[in-house]
Amino acid sequence: xxxPTTVLVIDDDPAIARVLxxxxxxxxxWTARFATDEATARAALAESVPDYxxxxxxxxxxxxxxxxxxxxxxxxxxxSRVVLMTAxxxxxxxxxxxxxxxxxALTKPFDPTSLPSLLNS
Numbered sequence: 001x002x003x004p005t006t007v008l009v010i011d012d013d014p015a016i017a018r019v020l021x022x023x024x025x026x027x028x029x030w031t032a033r034f035a036t037d038e039a040t041a042r043a044a045l046a047e048s049v050p051d052y053x054x055x056x057x058x059x060x061x062x063x064x065x066x067x068x069x070x071x072x073x074x075x076x077x078x079x080s081r082v083v084l085m086t087a088x089x090x091x092x093x094x095x096x097x098x099x100x101x102x103x104x105a106l107t108k109p110f111d112p113t114s115l116p117s118l119l120n121s
């Protein structure tokens with residue numbers, strides 16, 4: 001039996017979380033956990049480190065990139081592919097993202113049914 005692909009979604013927008021939950025639940029062998037801020041992300045990571053982290057760039061009280069740096073200071077995320085989600089469009093070049101340990105950026109809204117291909121690109 002194949003190990004499930006795990007995703008941690010860190011986003012404070014309940015509508016985005018619901019759409020992503022539906023899209024991820026639809027995928028065979030994928031499971032999702034959700035966090036709305038750094039504290040709930042830490043709690044999720046204390047349980048297990050996911051294969052993917054979908055991180056909102058603009059959380060309510062913090063910058064997603066700052067949250068990522070804080071999480072990396074405590075947890076080994078080297079096995080997690082981090083994807084930055086932003087409604088603002090491109091905010092960093094591909095080189096800048098790589099230097100931050102972010103595999104790619106997705107501009108919201110995106111087609112949730114294309115999530116597997118977006119994550120694996």
